[in-house]
Amino acid sequence: MKKTIQDAMRLMTYHMRTLRINHHMTQKQMASVLNVSAQSISAYENGVIRPDIEVIMRYAEYFKVDITYLMGINLYGAIHDVLPTQTEAQMFMAYRRRPAWMRKVIRELCFNGTKYRTQDEEQDYAMMLSDYDGEYK
Structure with missing residues (x-):
């Protein structure tokens, strides 16, 4: 139209x-x-x-x-x-600095609503993300 x-x-x-x-x-x-x-x-x-x-x-x-x-x-x-807030911009830049596999995990968790299929899978995601925990602070 x-x-x-x-x-x-x-x-x-x-x-x-x-x-x-x-x-x-x-x-x-x-x-x-x-x-x-x-x-x-x-x-x-x-x-x-x-x-x-x-x-x-x-x-x-x-x-x-x-x-x-x-x-x-x-x-x-x-x-x-x-426009993003300053905090959102910082989060985005932190996201961009992550390795590709971690960005994929974050996208899955945030946008796809992925549910963990098994307890092991949940622990794997938690372990992968905790390796980089100090970088977010």
């Missing part, structure tokens, strides 16, 4: 209104943040007029969302939900 400018504008006005309401802001408060009138906010949210790129950028910056989210292209929302 091909998106049109009208589709993008409808999604943008929906996201603009939803973000403002979810943050418990009035149109007047939002207008103050964007340095426009409350009537402009109402017109943007009702699709009467299109906000210029500067207003869209300020809006995205204020709510910490990507502009593409406002237009419905990126469905992830807030930027901090997309």
Whole structure:
């Protein structure tokens, strides 16, 4: 299904209104943040007029969302939900430094929901991972 400018504008006005309401802001408060009138906010949210790129950028910056989210292209929302935290980045780098066999075990445990078939298998996994236990601290 091909998106049109009208589709993008409808999604943008929906996201603009939803973000403002979810943050418990009035149109007047939002207008103050964007340095426009409350009537402009109402017109943007009702699709009467299109906000210029500067207003869209300020809006995205204020709510910490990507502009593409406002237009419905990126469905992830807030930027901090997309970018890893410092701890997640450190965990990823630690994962990358592991040997291939250990990365495979970690992937199996984390993503495949692998259940141990036998007690011996569980002990083997535990032993393999414990050999590197000191490196994670």
